[in-house]
Amino acid sequence: MSLLDFLRRKRAGDRFELSLGPGEGETLPVQDTRAAIDELSQVVRNNPEAVEIYLALGSLYRSQGEIERAIQIRNNLIVRQGLDPTFTARAWFELGRDFRRGGFLDRAAHAFEQARALMGDKPAILLEQAQLAAEGSEFERAAELYSRLNRPLAQAHYLVRRAQELAQGGNAAQAGSLLRKAVRVYPGSVEAWTESLGRAYAEGSSGQVKDVLREALVKVDREMRFVLLEGLVDTAAGVRRAPGNEAPLSNRDLVGAVIPMLEDQDPDVLLFFYGARLLLHCGQHLEARSWLEKTLVLRPDFWLARLEVFRLTKDEQSFTPFFKEQLEFFMDKARRLRRFVCRTCGLKRDSVFYLCPRCRSWHSIAFRYDFSQ
Numbered sequence: 001m002s003l004l005d006f007l008r009r010k011r012a013g014d015r016f017e018l019s020l021g022p023g024e025g026e027t028l029p030v031q032d033t034r035a036a037i038d039e040l041s042q043v044v045r046n047n048p049e050a051v052e053i054y055l056a057l058g059s060l061y062r063s064q065g066e067i068e069r070a071i072q073i074r075n076n077l078i079v080r081q082g083l084d085p086t087f088t089a090r091a092w093f094e095l096g097r098d099f100r101r102g103g104f105l106d107r108a109a110h111a112f113e114q115a116r117a118l119m120g121d122k123p124a125i126l127l128e129q130a131q132l133a134a135e136g137s138e139f140e141r142a143a144e145l146y147s148r149l150n151r152p153l154a155q156a157h158y159l160v161r162r163a164q165e166l167a168q169g170g171n172a173a174q175a176g177s178l179l180r181k182a183v184r185v186y187p188g189s190v191e192a193w194t195e196s197l198g199r200a201y202a203e204g205s206s207g208q209v210k211d212v213l214r215e216a217l218v219k220v221d222r223e224m225r226f227v228l229l230e231g232l233v234d235t236a237a238g239v240r241r242a243p244g245n246e247a248p249l250s251n252r253d254l255v256g257a258v259i260p261m262l263e264d265q266d267p268d269v270l271l272f273f274y275g276a277r278l279l280l281h282c283g284q285h286l287e288a289r290s291w292l293e294k295t296l297v298l299r300p301d302f303w304l305a306r307l308e309v310f311r312l313t314k315d316e317q318s319f320t321p322f323f324k325e326q327l328e329f330f331m332d333k334a335r336r337l338r339r340f341v342c343r344t345c346g347l348k349r350d351s352v353f354y355l356c357p358r359c360r361s362w363h364s365i366a367f368r369y370d371f372s373q
């Protein structure tokens with residue numbers, strides 16, 4: 001009897017009838033489904049086509065969040081004596097993915113190891129293991145696996161994550177060495193450059209800020225360069241500084257290190273905009289205004305820049321205190337808008353991301369100029 005015949009026969013009987021109990025929707029009764037899954041596993045035997053369908057059924061359950069049923073299908077194949085080892089390996093692999101989806105990271109790791117022992121270093125397994133390591137905050141292992149997969153961008157990313165941990169634990173030397181390794185592996189690693197820039201700032205060295213920024217502006221993709229400055233403005237604004245601690249670098253030194261470097265670049269809307277933000281942070285309002293105006297020459301519809309100009313000129317206008325208060329309110333709202341978007345899937349975020357949390361694209365972040373979307 002073929003699997004299809006089996007399914008047809010079962011559909012004709014009562015046990016495959018859909019129950020429509022209150023609030024249950026169209027689901028099979030738990031006991032019957034378990035029994036059907038077990039019976040199906042007997043039918044598929046060693047027929048390659050049938051095993052494929054059986055594995056696909058498991059994946060269908062997984063995609064619907066019915067992890068337990070998916071796991072049951074894989075286990076049925078794994079314990080089967082005499083099954084072609086390729087299928088056993090596939091069952092372990094899918095079992096790993098089921099466990100990962102269910103949040104059982106240790107069990108997932110074990111299943112992937114079993115699959116790897118049977119199939120060898122297949123990229124699909126290594127990729128699952130790399131993602132699993134990353135999810136479990138095993139950044140060094142994730143970096144190592146991405147290196148074997150020849151994915152330097154991701155490898156560099158997890159080297160930086162490990163460096164951040166080391167720096168927080170007070171191990172600055174080892175952190176520095178991992179950051180250098182990250183840019184060796186992937187010279188455009190914007191996360192490595194941003195972290196290095198933050199460290200240079202924290203060490204109070206304007207010369208180092210200048211050197212790191214000069215090199216980073218060359219190595220990082222043009223469309224990702226704003227991420228460097230977002231990080232630097234955040235650091236300077238004390239986002240990552242313990243309250244009460246003084247800024248390690250004076251505003252004058254910071255402006256002196258960064259602004260001439262930005263002036264040396266080809267005209268670029270975001271470099272002008274972030275230059276203006278840095279100048280604003282450092283209290284240089286006149287210069288900030290002129291940088292915002294440069295931004296608007298290149299991109300007149302950049303309304304966040306336009307609002308900042310308006311705010312900077314409000315003291316010259318004869319606005320009532322009430323009007324000024326309203327203006328500050330809207331400025332505050334506008335600054336907190338989700339300024340970043342994924343170029344691949346359109347996800348909007350209010351903080352920088354290197355790996356899109358929705359579509360899993362790397363370095364797909366862009367600045368949103370048009371907030372009407």
Ligand SMILES: [Zn+2]
Nearest residue numbers: 342345356359
């Ligand atoms: Zn995305």
